[in-house]
Amino acid sequence: MxxxxxxxxxxxxxxxxxxxxxxxxxxxxxxxxxxxxxxxxxxxxxxxxxxxxxxxxxxxxxxxxxxxxxxxxxxxxxxxxxxxxxxxxxxxxxxxxxxxxxxxxxxxxxxxxxxxxxxxxxxxxxxxxxxxxxxDGMGIISKDGVSDLPTIFTRKVGTVDGYLWVPDLKKVLGDSLKIYKSNVEMWADLKAGRIEVGIDSIPVGELHAKDNPGWQVATAQPDDRIGASVKPxxxxxxxxxxxxxxxxxxxxxxxxxxxxxxxxxxxxxxxxxxxxxxxxxxxxxxx
Known part of the structure; x- marks a missing residue:
């Protein structure tokens, strides 16, 4: 959905x-x-x-x-x-x-x-x-299962708008953060290689990863810069x-x-x- x-x-x-x-x-x-x-x-x-x-x-x-x-x-x-x-x-x-x-x-x-x-x-x-x-934690979607945010921030990152972590991500990543209206759009860019990491809720991310072999969903490791990673x-x-x-x-x-x-x-x-x-x-x- x-x-x-x-x-x-x-x-x-x-x-x-x-x-x-x-x-x-x-x-x-x-x-x-x-x-x-x-x-x-x-x-x-x-x-x-x-x-x-x-x-x-x-x-x-x-x-x-x-x-x-x-x-x-x-x-x-x-x-x-x-x-x-x-x-x-x-x-x-x-x-x-x-x-x-x-x-x-x-x-x-x-x-x-x-x-x-x-x-x-x-x-x-x-x-x-x-x-x-x-x-309902912060799920990191990638090919290699990365979960530490400092590494994630070196890559092309996208997320769906409205989540608790979006304002904090904007502060860290600025204009390089790609924000989507829906996770359907985010997954399209993931599969096309336009972004390397997607961020979604863990249950929703795992639901979509099940239908997209090769992608992994990991729980974001706590990082004080992103409040939702510390207190989901x-x-x-x-x-x-x-x-x-x-x-x-x-x-x-x-x-x-x-x-x-x-x-x-x-x-x-x-x-x-x-x-x-x-x-x-x-x-x-x-x-």
Whole structure:
């Protein structure tokens, strides 16, 4: 899926949209039912529709995708399905535009949103944010797997606009940095040799590298000049701010999925480095 400039900025910075209808909204497949004879990990949870976890879900591979039958898959989708199973809830994924998902949660039309939503201070003002599910780090795409930024800065570098690291890269590389509106354009220049290194989020980079043999994605080594290499974004689940009990359940269920190895299993399934799911700290990015 092509990531536009506004699309990535919505992920990185948290767009505040109040009182909007869910534009581009369509129902996905019928709600998936939990197992019978189920005992919830947290009894008495309140949801928009009793017995169902309503999920606002924009299509954004590899985090959320929809099949021809409307069924949701992807990293975030599978995490939420696993949480719903733990809570004996059905899941009802509603396909929305990216900028409409958080407002759907904010207004109480959805319980949670999925789609690699960053945990930011501005977003935390309007919705609850679960503990982090994974890091969405700075991925370096090259032929030789280079990861140290001083070496990268000696090469022709391109990145997609809107990411957290772009302003810092501009300060270091100036006009030599090539900035693209989408990762499709960046990959075209990588394959044509017009740039030697591309910079994208690790999960998205690994998704595209899988279809482009010979390219490697490495995690950028920390460099104080590039803040995102030192403190990567963390993705969580936005939930209705007033539903504190749901927030507690999400946090404890995510912790169980991590300790059981289920998060790593989901990442491996989607060809993303499972180390991204091994979050050891908890913070909000300033935005």
């Amino acid at each position: 092509t990531m536009s400039n506004s699309f990535i900025k919505a992920a990185a910075l948290g767009v505040l949209v109040v009182g909007l209808s869910v534009t581009g909204c369509s129902s996905a497949a019928p709600a998936a039912a939990p197992s019978t004879n189920c005992t919830p990990a947290h009894a008495g949870l309140t949801t928009v529709t009793g017995g169902t976890l309503t999920v606002a879900a924009p299509e954004f591979a590899p985090f959320v995708t929809f099949g021809t039958d409307g069924a949701a898959s992807g990293i975030d989708s599978e995490i939420v399905k696993a949480i719903a199973d733990m809570e004996c809830l059905k899941t009802d994924f509603t396909k929305v535009e990216y900028s409409a998902a958080v407002p759907a949660v904010q207004s109480g039309r959805a319980d949670v949103a999925v789609g690699d939503y960053y945990r930011t201070t501005s977003r935390a003002e309007i919705v609850g944010l679960s503990d982090p599910m994974y890091y 974004a963390q993705a969580g689940l936005p939930y209705t701010k007033e539903n504190a009990a749901l927030g507690t359940a999400l946090n404890e269920d995510i912790a169980k999925l991590r300790s059981s190895g289920k998060l790593a299993e989901i990442f491996t399934k989607y060809n993303v480095d499972p180390k991204e799911s091994q979050v050891t700290d908890n913070y909000l990015l300033e935005s």
